[in-house]
Amino acid sequence: MPTLICPDVLVDGTGAAARRHGCVVIDDGRIAFVGTRQELDAVFPKRHGWEEIDGTGASLIPGLIDGHAHLTIENKDDESYPGTDAPREAIALYTLQAAREAMAAGLTTLADCGSIGDVLLYVRDAIDQGAVVGPRILAAGPSVTTTAGHGHYLGIEELADNADQIKIAIRKLVFRGVDFIKIMATGGASDPPTNRYREQYSEEEMRVAVEDAHRLRKRVVAHVNATQGIVNSVRAGVDALAHCNWLGPEEGSVVYIPEVAQEAGEKGIFVDLNVFATLPRIADRDGEVFGWEGPGQVEHRFDLIRDMERRGCKSYFSSDHMGRNIATFPKALVAACHTLKLDPVEVIFRVTGRAAEGIWLQDEIGTIEAGKAADLVLLNGDVAESIEALCDVRAVMRGGRTVVQDGKWVRL
Ligand SMILES: [Zn+2]
Known part of the structure; x- marks a missing residue:
């Protein structure tokens, strides 16, 4: 009925x-x-x-879509997290609870951008098969990264330091059943020795990753903090730029390159914007902005993303939250709505229709x-x-x- x-x-x-x-x-x-x-x-x-x-x-x-979450990874201050080195069974139980709490908060779809081993694939399948009620999950599985690169400690069997190793990593991940590929094109904030101000992969290596993933019908999300990583990823034609901070090679500078934003727009590349991190003023968080041609001043990273959108990019809001903290994403959206002075309908659009397009599920949700x-x-x-x-x-x-x-x- x-x-x-x-x-x-x-x-x-x-x-x-x-x-x-x-x-x-x-x-x-x-x-x-x-x-x-x-x-x-x-x-x-x-x-x-x-x-x-x-x-x-x-x-x-x-139903809300979080296009960038990390279900299996530790949420700091969460004593219920068993630890990244805990048995995978223990991590799976925590992961399932985190997924269900997110759904109770209205998040009916989670795209996980980097998880431990195959844990999340089993959780995803248990939900899909009806063994347990939970959100729709798209899993990248472990991220593709270099030896000692950003996130290398997250149960990755195949670290990838060159084009051939990138291909092997992607092929094995796809064979194991991941839904899309997450590749660390630059270092990251959570592990400072990886140097988030520089690229991890060359343009050519990124191109190999994109070609092989696309051959296997998988979307490629590139983690990009540094401008050089954005350049390499855009030239290679990735599907989404995660974070998209435009950080210069030295700490304290933001280097925006309008021509690269233009190329990203012409290629229809999405920006996966982790909304919570964009709320502080860019001058306080990332530093002085270079390369901006206006209009006005850059107050938040979102202003750069708006400029990318004027050039044809599309962006969705995501949390980049971990574990049970993902359930607080709606609160971050409320904060973003106020700080960035957006219409609530636009905020909702960026975590529903637009996000569905960004994760290639626009025909379904x-x-x-x-x-x-x-x-x-x-x-x-x-x-x-x-x-x-x-x-x-x-x-x-x-x-x-x-x-x-x-x-x-x-x-x-
Ligand atoms: Zn992330």
Whole structure:
């Protein structure tokens, strides 16, 4: 039997303005209809036996997508984390709990950008096979990185120091069942000796990675802090630039190159913007900005990303949070909405429709449109007026079934 929801506010995830008093019909796990009350009555005059979910005082949005999370990795200050060296079984249990807590917070899809061993692949499969209720997971598995490179300690069997080793690593990862490839094109902040101000791979090495991953139909996300890593990744044609800090070769400088942003735009490259890290002012966090041609001054990294978007790039917001902390992503989105002075509908778009496109799932999820999977979140209040509603979840639906209601699991 179909299910009907008529929320006071409908934000459909396409970026379109909120609709008042729309109606959504769910049938067999998918969205069967979206329209007004009158259209509903015209299309479905008889609704005998239908289930109806009360949408009074609520906003309906697509299930949120976190396009960059790390489920298996330690969240600092989290005493429940068993440790990266713990038996994989212990990490798997923690990972499952982290995934479920994220879903209860409204995150129905998580793209994990680097995890320990094959742990996450088993968690993903257990959810997909119906053994346990959880979010949709896309897993990169262990990242591709160099000896002693960024994240090298995360259970990576095949470290890759040159083009041939990159190919071997990617081929083995794909064979093991990863959904996409994460490659560390520069060093990273969490392990300072790797030097986040410099590239880890040359343009040619990045090109080999992209060609081989694309041959195997896998998306490539490049971790890029340093400008040189952005240059190499853009020239090589990666699918998404994660972080995209544009850091100069020495600490304290930001080096933006409009021509490279232009090339990224022409290639349709996405920016995976870890929103929490972009909230401090760029001058305080990253340093003095060079290469900016305007308009205005660069206040936040988001201003650089906006310029990239004017040149054709698209960006989605992600958390880059770890473990059980991923569930706090909606709070970070609320903070971003205020700090970056964005419309709540735009914030939602960047973690639903836009994010779905960024992770190559736009045909399946991300918007409330007929034919899409019914991954939906019902929020108390008017989220288009007040973004705070994002943290006040009334119900979470996955594949048309309510899994969490008023903070309690109704399907285990
Ligand atoms: Zn990350």
